[in-house]
Amino acid sequence: MTKTVRNFLALSFLLIASTPGLAETASTGEANPSLKITLRVYDYAQVRPRTLAGAKREAGKILRKAGVEVVWLDCYGVTVEENPACRQSLGPSDLVLRIVRPNRAARAALRHNTCGLSVLPKNGGGGTYAAIFYDGLEEVAKALRLPRKLILGHTAAHEIGHLLLASTGHSRRGLMRAVFRPKDWDRAGMGDLLFTPGQGQRVRAGVMERLRQQEQAVQMAQLVPAN
Numbered sequence: 001m002t003k004t005v006r007n008f009l010a011l012s013f014l015l016i017a018s019t020p021g022l023a024e025t026a027s028t029g030e031a032n033p034s035l036k037i038t039l040r041v042y043d044y045a046q047v048r049p050r051t052l053a054g055a056k057r058e059a060g061k062i063l064r065k066a067g068v069e070v071v072w073l074d075c076y077g078v079t080v081e082e083n084p085a086c087r088q089s090l091g092p093s094d095l096v097l098r099i100v101r102p103n104r105a106a107r108a109a110l111r112h113n114t115c116g117l118s119v120l121p122k123n124g125g126g127g128t129y130a131a132i133f134y135d136g137l138e139e140v141a142k143a144l145r146l147p148r149k150l151i152l153g154h155t156a157a158h159e160i161g162h163l164l165l166a167s168t169g170h171s172r173r174g175l176m177r178a179v180f181r182p183k184d185w186d187r188a189g190m191g192d193l194l195f196t197p198g199q200g201q202r203v204r205a206g207v208m209e210r211l212r213q214q215e216q217a218v219q220m221a222q223l224v225p226a227n
């Protein structure tokens with residue numbers, strides 16, 4: 001497929017995916033700057049800085065195409081002075097991503113090739129915490145000869161998707177597939193493994209609701225007199 005045709009298809013997809021209020025920004029491939037989430041990253045696996053930076057770009061692009069901008073905060077191994085935002089209490093629009101290398105017992109409890117998980121509350125609603133298992137991810141990268149940043153970025157976007165969609169469910173196509181086959185990674189490499197239009201709408205609705213709750217929390221805090 002030529003680049004022009006791919007771009008045309010991508011643009012069509014974005015126009016279909018956009019809601020009326022977001023049409024202007026979504027059609028240009030830009031996130032609505034007001035739909036912003038903060039992602040605190042705890043890189044316990046000590047991923048190479050270039051790989052982590054590339055993965056953030058990959059995940060950021062996917063979420064931007066769904067109309068959401070991600071503000072990344074590196075929170076592992078930094079002091080309060082370096083990144084005071086990491087110490088603030090978590091609000092509705094704050095998410096936490098841990099990149100870990102689980103021990104042998106934890107790995108045995110995981111399904112083969114599981115690269116990540118997200119934690120959703122039992123009583124419904126979106127989640128806050130997700131984890132990525134870097135060992136499993138490296139195995140996939142080695143077996144399929146794929147760049148780690150590609151797999152890390154798409155795995156992160158997939159897990160963030162679970163948190164924002166408030167669902168553990170998977171779809172038969174797109175980024176929220178349960179399993180990524182080699183041909184899905186081919187699409188990922190072309191920047192074409194994305195949320196479906198319906199998922200994109202739900203992601204935006206989820207972020208809007210989080211921002212509304214965040215605003216309410218701020219207003220409530222202002223009502224409490226300072227001692």
Ligand SMILES: [Zn+2]
Nearest residue numbers: 158162170178
């Ligand atoms: Zn999943």
